[in-house]
Amino acid sequence: MRILRLGLAAALAAAGLSAGDPVIVEQIIAKVNGDIITRSDLARARQELEAGLRQRGLPQARIAEALAEAEKDLLRDKIDNLLLIQRGKELNLNVDNEVSKYLGQIQSENKIADPEKFQQWIRENTGMSYEDFRAELKNNFLAQRVLGQEVYSKVNIPRRQIEEYYEKNKESFIRKERVILREILVSTQGMDEAGVAAAEKKARDIVARARKGERFTELVREFSESVTARQGGLLDPFEKGILDPKLEALVWDKEKGYVTDPIRVPAGWLILRVEDHQKEGLAELSEVEGEIRERLASQIMMPKVREYLSELRRNSFIEIRQPWVDTGAVPGQRTDWNDPALLRAETVTKEEVAAQARLKRLLYFLPIPGTSITDTSKSSSK
Numbered sequence: 334m335r336i337l338r339l340g341l342a343a344a345l346a347a348a349g350l351s352a353g354d355p356v357i358v359e360q361i362i363a364k365v366n367g368d369i370i371t372r373s374d375l376a377r378a379r380q381e382l383e384a385g386l387r388q389r390g391l392p393q394a395r396i397a398e399a400l401a402e403a404e405k406d407l408l409r410d411k412i413d414n415l416l417l418i419q420r421g422k423e424l425n426l427n428v429d430n431e432v433s434k435y436l437g438q439i440q441s442e443n444k445i446a447d448p449e450k451f452q453q454w455i456r457e458n459t460g461m462s463y464e465d466f467r468a469e470l471k472n473n474f475l476a477q478r479v480l481g482q483e484v485y486s487k488v489n490i491p492r493r494q495i496e497e498y499y500e501k502n503k504e505s506f507i508r509k510e511r512v513i514l515r516e517i518l519v520s521t522q523g524m525d526e527a528g529v530a531a532a533e534k535k536a537r538d539i540v541a542r543a544r545k546g547e548r549f550t551e552l553v554r555e556f557s558e559s560v561t562a563r564q565g566g567l568l569d570p571f572e573k574g575i576l577d578p579k580l581e582a583l584v585w586d587k588e589k590g591y592v593t594d595p596i597r598v599p600a601g602w603l604i605l606r607v608e609d610h611q612k613e614g615l616a617e618l619s620e621v622e623g624e625i626r627e628r629l630a631s632q633i634m635m636p637k638v639r640e641y642l643s644e645l646r647r648n649s650f651i652e653i654r655q656p657w658v659d660t661g662a663v664p665g666q667r668t669d670w671n672d673p674a675l676l677r678a679e680t681v682t683k684e685e686v687a688a689q690a691r692l693k694r695l696l697y698f699l700p701i702p703g704t705s706i707t708d709t710s711k712s713s714s715k
Contacts, residue, residue: 383396536602
């Protein structure tokens with residue numbers, strides 16, 4: 334039997350429906366030039382955010398707080414993404430090589446030589462067809478290329494500005510002793526004993542590669558299934574007594590660059606790398622230069638990204654159905670919905686509907702501006 338798409342298996346259950354019941358037709362809530370954003374697009378985006386937070390083991394209250402903060406910007410982020418993709422196509426940017434390279438890495442890492450078996454593996458692990466997954470991957474690369482070419486490449490932070498920031502904000506660099514870590518998580522969610530054992534072997538192979546000198550951030554990008562993969566696996570600094578005692582004992586007295594053996598945690602196999610161990614007192618400029626550069630980049634870059642996206646909006650045709658709101662809207666620009674009867678009906682099998690609930694973890698390493706959630710909690714996420 335075929336049914337009309339709602340977008341998420343969870344939504345069926347929430348409505349008290351089974352996969353065989355009729356469902357309300359898909360609703361378009363925004364039109365961006367020639368593209369559309371649907372209700373289920375936003376539902377999927379919300380679910381992926383929630384799945385990422387749950388994977389980190391955050392308490393329910395923290396998850397609810399983070400989701401409430403992020404929900405208001407979901408439509409904005411979807412519009413941002415479409416505008417960047419459309420701009421990339423206007424510029425005739427070609428990211429086919431990057432897409433093929435990334436897919437080749439995934440195929441090689443999972444030792445799947447047969448192309449048909451690899452495509453089946455993609456379907457099983459993403460809930461998407463191979464063609465749809467490749468298209469979404471291409472769009473993410475395209476959006477990042479546009480930002481790199483049109484925004485990031487035009488921003489430079491001189492050394493003098495870093496020094497001035499340090500001198501004016503020294504009090505913020507007086508701190509207690511703390512350790513800074515990066516993580517890789519090899520997930521075991523939903524696996525049987527054989528799957529857990531295979532995941533452990535994979536984690537041990539990653540550790541061996543890291544200890545031989547491969548860049549840890551590259552290994553994070555290739556293998557980590559944690560939401561922190563978006564920022565290279567970097568965790569918030571931990572002061573003494575904040576990190577889980579068992580984890581603290583493994584890393585606290587280790588030197589910079591130390592990589593742990595795989596650690597069994599509820600979500601899977603965890604690998605930690607000591608990025609730095611900072612002593613108590615005022616940090617030297619050399620110790621915090623990277624941190625200052627990141628702070629300044631964030632201060633400088635994000636306003637420029639929003640400025641660029643606002644300019645794209647000014648040159649675009651956008652309609653939004655009430656009561657949804659684009660929090661990135663340009664003041665004075667009309668986005669009134671003029672065609673409320675327009676619908677896009679889709680039908681899918683109940684298996685495909687259920688598959689929508691799966692986490693698209695293979696896309697985690699490519700963030701779209703505005704979608705990241707920073708956990709301000711000082712407690713361990715494991």
